Ligand SMILES: NC(=O)C1=CN([C@@H]2O[C@H](COP(=O)(O)OP(=O)(O)OC[C@H]3O[C@@H](n4cnc5c(N)ncnc54)[C@H](OP(=O)(O)O)[C@@H]3O)[C@@H](O)[C@H]2O)C=CC1
């Protein structure tokens with residue numbers, strides 16, 4: 083039942099926050115004992131679709147969580163036991179309440195900060211959270227794009243933890259989030275090491291949120307794979323049809339090959355081996371990829387997306403539902419400059435980004451024909 087707001091699950095030991103939050107100094111850091119990595123509340127920075135969904139599952143499993151977001155009414159809802167945060171949809175539906183604050187209200191230091199702001203908000207959020215990050219703590223990037231690079235610049239590489247997420251969620255209104263479908267959840271240290279803290283994090287996510295969560299020695303491979311897949315999500319954002327229906331347009335195969343191929347080629351030039359997930363096969367695209375393999379991957383991506391309650395990409399929602407700027411420049415826009423440094427051009431990706439900006443400025447309407455034009 084959607085009701086029952088009177089009794090949402092409450093975060094463990096709320097009274098301990100903020101006075102004792104994360105104040106377990108003297109414990110070992112990245113390579114330290116397991117006890118060290120598990121202790122203290124988790125600070126979720128950005129409590130929207132992704133941060134809110136994962137945070138609610140952590141609270142449901144009785145972990146101590148503090149939510150931080152800039153949307154005042156969302157913060158008020160989460161922190162109010164009579165309102166709470168409701169996760170909706172076909173996967174699981176925790177209703178929780180937990181301490182929730184605006185960025186300027188955060189107190190204390192935390193050893194685990196889960197960052198889930200949009201890609202283009204990463205640097206600003208990191209500067210805000212930095213005073214609250216323990217010397218031996220880390221920031222986990224639950225984001226699309228190469229945000230780990232930005233976090234490492236601001237917080238230091240030792241205090242940055244990589245993640246790749248491909249489950250689908252939409253922020254609906256203050257206190258309500260749709261968890262539309264399960265998808266890949268992967269964590270890994272930036273240098274591929276299997277440290278106690280990443281092992282503990284993996285166990286935590288597998289036990290509380292996604293049983294099939296993966297611990298990888300190649301987080302960059304997943305992040306670059308998602309960048310290639312994201313180029314298709316940006317293409318979908320130009321169109322009326324949703325993700326599955328757009329991937330079903332087999333006449334778009336040359337466009338899909340061009341977009342994914344450009345990203346995968348740049349990834350390989352960077353020395354990264356892109357990895358696959360949820361129907362996306364990086365080996366089908368870029369150097370050596372065949373038309374048959376690309377067609378098979380397109381069909382597999384369509385099959386993965388077909389039953390999902392989240393039907394359109396987050397970028398599509400930014401453009402046509404929330405009427406706000408997309409993270410295009412910070413996300414897929416990061417690829418062409420890296421390509422140029424290797425002497426590689428990304429013409430299709432650059433045309434796609436330009437079309438997204440036309441939509442942002444109101445100069446281009448949503449239309450399936452936009453993709454035919456992009457392919458020409
Ligand atoms: N939604 C999805 O299905 C998926 C999303 N991702 C990625 O996950 C990341 C998070 O996306 P998503 O959860 O969808 O985004 P949402 O917009 O739903 O949530 C982000 C939240 O962070 C808030 N915020 C912005 N700036 C700050 C700040 N400085 N401090 C605290 N909070 C802030 C936002 O407020 P405001 O809205 O006012 O900006 C918003 O409430 C993105 O990188 C996205 O690409 C990855 C896979 C799937």
Ligand SMILES: CC(C)(CO)C(=O)C(=O)O
Nearest residue numbers: 248249250251395396397
């Ligand atoms: C569609 C999804 C969930 C990937 O499957 C996504 O990453 C997005 O909306 O940005």
